[in-house]
Amino acid sequence: MAVKDWLPPGVVGVERKLKAGQALFRLGTRTAGLYEVTSGKVRLVRVDPAGREAVLHVAAAGDTIAEASLFSPTYHCDAIATTNAVVRLYPKDALLAQLQSNPSAAQAFMAMLGRQVMSLRTRLEQRNIRSARERVRHYLAVNVGADRRTVVLPGTLKDLAADLGLTHEALYRTLAQMTAAGEIARLRGKIRLIHADLA
Amino acid sequence: MAVKDWLPPGVVGVERKLKAGQALFRLGTRTAGLYEVTSGKVRLVRVDPAGREAVLHVAAAGDTIAEASLFSPTYHCDAIATTNAVVRLYPKDALLAQLQSNPSAAQAFMAMLGRQVMSLRTRLEQRNIRSARERVRHYLAVNVGADRRTVVLPGTLKDLAADLGLTHEALYRTLAQMTAAGEIARLRGKIRLIHADLA
DNA sequence: CGGCGTTTTGAGAGAGCTCAACATCGGTGG
DNA sequence: CCACCGATGTTGAGCTCTCTCAAAACGCCG
Numbered sequence: 333m334a335v336k337d338w339l340p341p342g343v344v345g346v347e348r349k350l351k352a353g354q355a356l357f358r359l360g361t362r363t364a365g366l367y368e369v370t371s372g373k374v375r376l377v378r379v380d381p382a383g384r385e386a387v388l389h390v391a392a393a394g395d396t397i398a399e400a401s402l403f404s405p406t407y408h409c410d411a412i413a414t415t416n417a418v419v420r421l422y423p424k425d426a427l428l429a430q431l432q433s434n435p436s437a438a439q440a441f442m443a444m445l446g447r448q449v450m451s452l453r454t455r456l457e458q459r460n461i462r463s464a465r466e467r468v469r470h471y472l473a474v475n476v477g478a479d480r481r482t483v484v485l486p487g488t489l490k491d492l493a494a495d496l497g498l499t500h501e502a503l504y505r506t507l508a509q510m511t512a513a514g515e516i517a518r519l520r521g522k523i524r525l526i527h528a529d530l531a
Numbered sequence: 532m533a534v535k536d537w538l539p540p541g542v543v544g545v546e547r548k549l550k551a552g553q554a555l556f557r558l559g560t561r562t563a564g565l566y567e568v569t570s571g572k573v574r575l576v577r578v579d580p581a582g583r584e585a586v587l588h589v590a591a592a593g594d595t596i597a598e599a600s601l602f603s604p605t606y607h608c609d610a611i612a613t614t615n616a617v618v619r620l621y622p623k624d625a626l627l628a629q630l631q632s633n634p635s636a637a638q639a640f641m642a643m644l645g646r647q648v649m650s651l652r653t654r655l656e657q658r659n660i661r662s663a664r665e666r667v668r669h670y671l672a673v674n675v676g677a678d679r680r681t682v683v684l685p686g687t688l689k690d691l692a693a694d695l696g697l698t699h700e701a702l703y704r705t706l707a708q709m710t711a712a713g714e715i716a717r718l719r720g721k722i723r724l725i726h727a728d729l730a
Numbered sequence: 731c732g733g734c735g736t737t738t739t740g741a742g743a744g745a746g747c748t749c750a751a752c753a754t755c756g757g758t759g760g
Numbered sequence: 761c762c763a764c765c766g767a768t769g770t771t772g773a774g775c776t777c778t779c780t781c782a783a784a785a786c787g788c789c790g
Binding site for chain 4: 731732733734735736737738739740741742743744745746747748749750751752753754755756757758759760
Binding site for chain 2: 735736737738739746747
């Protein structure tokens with residue numbers, strides 16, 4: 333899912349540094365292209381009529397923003413650096429030209445978008461689950477490895493908690509309960525599912 | 532966002548009726564193409580090691596499923612009709628051929644996917660908000676019309692509540708509170724934002 | 731008019747959040 | 761090697777907010 337996995341050859345990115353609070357682009361301005369966040373965090377926001385920010389997305393290192401802007405003349409929201417950040421701009425015209433002329437590049441791009449849609453829909457569905465325990469179970473079921481037993485944790489439990497939409501305390505407690513119940517076992521950076529009912 | 536807005540010309544869909552509980556496709560089977568749900572509901576699920584279903588997505592009338600399957604030889608989850616349903620299959624090979632040979636079709640498809648990613652990210656961000664009131668505010672801010680005052684409600688309030696991840700009771704109460712506080716006014720099928728602080 | 735789904739309001743309970751304290755681990759520097 | 765420090769991990773206790781269950785008013789359509 334990293335940029336280099338789908339970026340057409342010949343499109344070069346331009347780095348840009350942002351101070352915390354600095355705007356990368358603003359609603360209504362002409363689209364320059366697609367950005368990849370190299371470090372730090374950038375938030376996409378729309379300012380509501382009362383002057384408050386409504387956050388549309390928070391992009392962290394490795395994330396891309398404004399994919400849709402490739403097909404729009406202007407940006408549809410503001411992008412503001414939440415922390416000091418470094419972004420890389422992939423210019424719209426070069427990228428579009430490649431996607432037009434290079435079918436396999438276009439296909440890679442479509443495939444990436446398709447996977448993202450799937451992943452986002454899954455995470456959204458996960459949020460429909462109220463119970464912390466069931467939500468964790470959902471996460472484990474969806475992210476279990478090919479062995480159907482091991483789940484590799486991508487980062488810290490704190491990060492995972494944020495991903496799951498839980499406080500880290502709630503996540504710790506839930507994992508402790510599930511461990512006590514013999515449902516899972518915790519290893520370094522991994523969780524193993526334990527199921528008595530082996531088919 | 533409807534299929535006809537981006538579907539390449541020359542790709543014809545094949546209808547298929549499903550009884551409630553019937554599988555449309557199964558994990559690991561060869562991908563036939565992309566489906567549009569015409570009526571009813573279809574859920575995408577993965578069966579977890581304990582035999583329970585983990586729902587990845589519930590597609591209703593108008594939704595498409597398995598966009599990513601175009602670029603994969605096999606399906607990555609099961610699709611099962613939750614209700615009696617009608618789906619329309621757009622065969623993978625015809626669709627891919629069009630996307631390959633017809634750049635503007637490819638572009639329309641990419642644009643659609645990009646918009647979907649954006650919309651899903653926004654909805655996901657919305658779910659990070661705990662407070663019903665703030666969540667409603669977020670929704671209103673994101674969906675306000677060009678006049679920056681009117682929000683058109685797509686369906687019933689009950690549907691909206693489900694979209695927002697709230698019970699309908701919670702939504703009714705919240706709207707009542709906001710109305711009482713003079714923050715919004717409710718019209719038939721619309722909500723008007725009221726802001727004292729007009730710039 | 732009768733029935734069904736939406737809308738609305740009420741009361742109570744439960745689950746996760748908040749605040750707080752402490753443990754643990756890894757890195758840093760004296 | 762050890763003391764220190766920050767971030768992660770862990771557990772406790774209380775509270776708030778939404779969910780749940782319940783009941784009733786309303787609107788729409790046959």
